[in-house]
Amino acid sequence: MSELDLPEFDRTQLHAIRVLRGGGAVVVTSPSPMTYGVVAREPSAINLLVGRPADQPVAVSVHSQAAHDQLFRYLDLRTDALAAVDLALAERIAVLAPIRSDPTMPEWLSPAIEDGWILFFDGVWSPLALLWLTFPFLYGSRAGEAPAASAAEAREQFPAGTVIIDADDRRTPSDVDGAGTVIRVDPAGRFTLHRSGTRDQLAGDGLLDRLRDFRSVIGVLDGSAPSPMGRTYLSTAVTEDGVPRQLVPGTRIRVEFARTPNKNAGGSRVYDVLRVHAGCNRMGAAVAAGELLTGGTLSVTGFGGTQRGCKPPLRAQEEWLQTFLTSKPSWQVDGDELTLTSGSTTITLLDKKIAEPDFPLDGIGWEVGATITNADLRHHRYHADPAWIRIDGEHLSGSTGCNELSGTVTRNNTELTFTDVTITDRTCTGETAEVQAEILATLGAAVTYTIDHNKLTLIAPSGIGLDLKADLDR
Missing domain, CATH: 3.90.870.10 (DHBP synthase)
Structure with a gap:
């Protein structure tokens, strides 16, 4: 249409x-x-x-x-x-x-x-x-x-x-x-x-x-005790009956606590929200403000979320975690550490800012993983040649996948402005050409940037942008 x-x-x-x-x-x-x-x-x-x-x-x-x-x-x-x-x-x-x-x-x-x-x-x-x-x-x-x-x-x-x-x-x-x-x-x-x-x-x-x-x-x-509200945590250890429980290789439990106004007509006017990820689906639950962490226990009755088809080990891990989180585990915050306990099972988590500090913008090769349109729609081009950018102070360098790229960059806390962006003159084809066009459309004035650990997101005023991931070998 x-x-x-x-x-x-x-x-x-x-x-x-x-x-x-x-x-x-x-x-x-x-x-x-x-x-x-x-x-x-x-x-x-x-x-x-x-x-x-x-x-x-x-x-x-x-x-x-x-x-x-x-x-x-x-x-x-x-x-x-x-x-x-x-x-x-x-x-x-x-x-x-x-x-x-x-x-x-x-x-x-x-x-x-x-x-x-x-x-x-x-x-x-x-x-x-x-x-x-x-x-x-x-x-x-x-x-x-x-x-x-x-x-x-x-x-x-x-x-x-x-x-x-x-x-x-x-x-x-x-x-x-x-x-x-x-x-x-x-x-x-x-x-x-x-x-x-x-x-x-x-x-x-x-x-x-x-x-x-x-x-x-x-x-x-x-209450007056330290609260995890407004923070995100990553698991550092899981024990059952005093014995370490191994998570699926390459996964960690991520738990996020947020308080947010309700934009809909029904329900509580303010919600406490719990968001959870254990390697496959993103899960969430919301209860009336003040009721999520009442009395030192975590109180949720069920989860909604995405419905990806997870491999059996990940599916089993998610089901185990949902059962644990709906069993009203106790919680305790000690500095940057959060402990959840139910029966003989304990999950120890660390504030994400400590567990996974953000990478610096400078001195890192940032490889393009996806291009963005309308500020939030991600497009993966799996047949494109690797493209990347690198920022060192005011100097921009990189590759569009088939052409070398250079330019200058200035910044404030949330925006980058790219100027004098030039590329070599090789002819690009297929998905590599599409990625090059998106890169050049993004690298201009007033580009919003955010870093989440090893991921960099750039959004131009047009809504076009790039999702990039740190590549320490570049």
Whole structure:
């Protein structure tokens, strides 16, 4: 099916995605009674569209799990206050919170910070999921005045040619009572109303009471002992009846604990999430916030996840692990070590940052494993010749599989900018030619990079990118 065969609403979203990738701003809507608003990948694009100074702080939507977790890592708040912030995000309330000054903080958070406070929200709305889920985060206006209440008002308010996603037919007609509500949470965990907003957004004392009560409940449930929440662990030892149990060769148990707002209408407004991997399928479970680690035990009743056909040893290992994790094992955190015990079985795990520290960006040969489109779709070309890049300070070198590559690179905490990228002039064919084209399309300006142990991911503003793995022989 071509883009022309899609409904107009979907075509408009695709056009908006292209505009966002190109550095522009678009006008989007939310469910009633919330209003239309402006989002962009570049803060200056928002300020230009709303007529404000280009460097004025904006808000940021943290609507992917990765962006949410990165932000929460630097908020200057206790875990009970963080849980209440998640409740506010689930209720579509913007949050103004204190953030620590830290040189490791991702650069993309900076435009939403002013005087040590950051303004953020979760903008995802299911009818516009195609747009929102294409990007890990988007910036939004932090202006206080009421924006447009309908697509017609938005067309009157913004310049001709502005991309406006008309979703009025997906909203419930209702009065709009101003801009969105913003709550403020201080370092002590106290919640106050920073800006009164849309009437039906649970604004005012009712919302504040709910947030305060929820924070108190979570504080009691979490207790005062060190918690694994928000951390990822890798197994270092497994024993049964005091005897080591050997895992399938080449595998480790990975256990991740996360707390996240619920984007759906039903269920708890905030979930505690357990994600597990033991070599084949990715498994997960979610329970109401505060109930996963209650009373020193891990409480899950079952797992969902992928359904890959695992080889018998891996399948047996997964079944054994699921049985163990659903038996309500006890847990204990000692520094960077987590111990899970059920009966005579004990699993000892170490914080992933210690067990598998991230490789440095520089001085490593990074081999292309897959190319990326639309920011998240991976494409493996198994018949292409090996391609790789290497970064040494400001120098880029590598191979596209059939041509040598060179160039220069500059960086900040989260982005690389490649310039003067050149290759030799051999003619490439087949899948090698396809990989070369993707490499050249990726290596440009404002390329987002992330490193997870020995894996490097590059994403260009166009959504094209590369998955690479460290090759220490290059």
